[in-house]
Amino acid sequence: MWSEGKFFVDAKLSPNQGLNISGIGLACLLALSLTATALILDWLGHRLPWHPSSLTMPFLLCSVGAAAAGNFVIPLLQALKTGQVIREDGPQAHLKKAGTPTMGGVFFIPVAIMVACVLSNFAQDVVAVSVLTLSYGLIGWIDDWQILRRKSNKGISPKMKLVLQILFATGFCLWMMLNRDFSISNIALPWVSFSLPLGLLFWPLAGFVLLAESNATNLTDGIDGLAGGTVAIAIFALGAFITPTSPDLMIFCAAISGSCLGFLAHNRNPARVFMGDTGSLALGGALAAVALLTNSLVVLFILSGIFFVETLSVMAQVSYYKATKGADGKGKRLFKMAPLHHHLELTGWSELQVVSVFYIIAAILATICLTMITF
Numbered sequence: 001m002w003s004e005g006k007f008f009v010d011a012k013l014s015p016n017q018g019l020n021i022s023g024i025g026l027a028c029l030l031a032l033s034l035t036a037t038a039l040i041l042d043w044l045g046h047r048l049p050w051h052p053s054s055l056t057m058p059f060l061l062c063s064v065g066a067a068a069a070g071n072f073v074i075p076l077l078q079a080l081k082t083g084q085v086i087r088e089d090g091p092q093a094h095l096k097k098a099g100t101p102t103m104g105g106v107f108f109i110p111v112a113i114m115v116a117c118v119l120s121n122f123a124q125d126v127v128a129v130s131v132l133t134l135s136y137g138l139i140g141w142i143d144d145w146q147i148l149r150r151k152s153n154k155g156i157s158p159k160m161k162l163v164l165q166i167l168f169a170t171g172f173c174l175w176m177m178l179n180r181d182f183s184i185s186n187i188a189l190p191w192v193s194f195s196l197p198l199g200l201l202f203w204p205l206a207g208f209v210l211l212a213e214s215n216a217t218n219l220t221d222g223i224d225g226l227a228g229g230t231v232a233i234a235i236f237a238l239g240a241f242i243t244p245t246s247p248d249l250m251i252f253c254a255a256i257s258g259s260c261l262g263f264l265a266h267n268r269n270p271a272r273v274f275m276g277d278t279g280s281l282a283l284g285g286a287l288a289a290v291a292l293l294t295n296s297l298v299v300l301f302i303l304s305g306i307f308f309v310e311t312l313s314v315m316a317q318v319s320y321y322k323a324t325k326g327a328d329g330k331g332k333r334l335f336k337m338a339p340l341h342h343h344l345e346l347t348g349w350s351e352l353q354v355v356s357v358f359y360i361i362a363a364i365l366a367t368i369c370l371t372m373i374t375f
Helices: 023-044 058-081 092-097 103-118 122-150 158-179 199-220 226-242 247-267 276-293 297-303 305-325 342-348 350-370
Strands: 187-191 194-197
Touching: 023 058, 023 226, 023 247, 023 350, 058 103, 058 247, 103 122, 103 199, 103 247, 103 276, 122 158, 122 199, 122 247, 122 276, 158 199, 158 276, 199 226, 199 276, 199 297, 199 305, 226 247, 226 276, 226 297, 226 305, 226 350, 247 276, 276 297, 297 305, 305 342, 305 350, 342 350
Parallel strands: none
Antiparallel strands: 187 194
């Protein structure tokens, strides 16, 4: 979980007039909604829900598998003293979360990878996306471990993290060059029979998408259940969208979505574990890699609306602070705190209010993309 602490200001939370729903109630509602959607889409696509190449089977297997794995791994993380370090300049309500185990990505990401590879019979595209996902998870794990070792919010340097992300993104792009038809450089535009020819410009764009998406999901991971739930919705919709052309990667997306849901069994408010950079960087890499392989970048942009706005809020905060910096070296702040979800908290929203509204927005964006599916 990354924060730009020097651009924050203190604020008091108003009394919680929040929603009449608990964290577990919200997680259960999300689970029921996604399961029902998977069953409906399988029925519309003439797929048996218990068949390995359906949306429902990998989704449910990973939901149960990740939830079960958490029961064994979380006590181990506690024993290893992997408690999250909370910034004192953040929302005061978050200070009580200090000591909650982090690095939860170490159990729910591998569950999804294993199920997806087995059910797809280790299809080449699934293996490639899995390697990229695990590579970005490794970057996050190194960062999380350094934070825990130093007992501060400073992990590996931003420059080192960026270098590693570029390195793995380059490797993935090179694999695409060698194993995919170069016509993938024509970006398909939904709703219209037109493709945007990019040629060689596709490859720097591909690298940018991998870096931007992984960092955007990383920024969104700041409230109990927020990143896990919004990514579960986004990657589920992406999997449903690509079903007609990429059934193997559909299995991968359903597996990741299910694992996110299983993780929410432990990460919903109040959280017993955080995913850390280990989980958030991996999830962003997975979304970007699937979209690149399936020529679904426009769909990814729609589904990533929340992650995009969260990133813009940080960029706007930093830019505004620097632009208004006076002789005393201090500038003004556009938001009480960035990313946006923390600003909403500091204006009086409860965590459950923020998460609920973001889930609704993610569902609306997913519905827009699902309307483009052709059965």
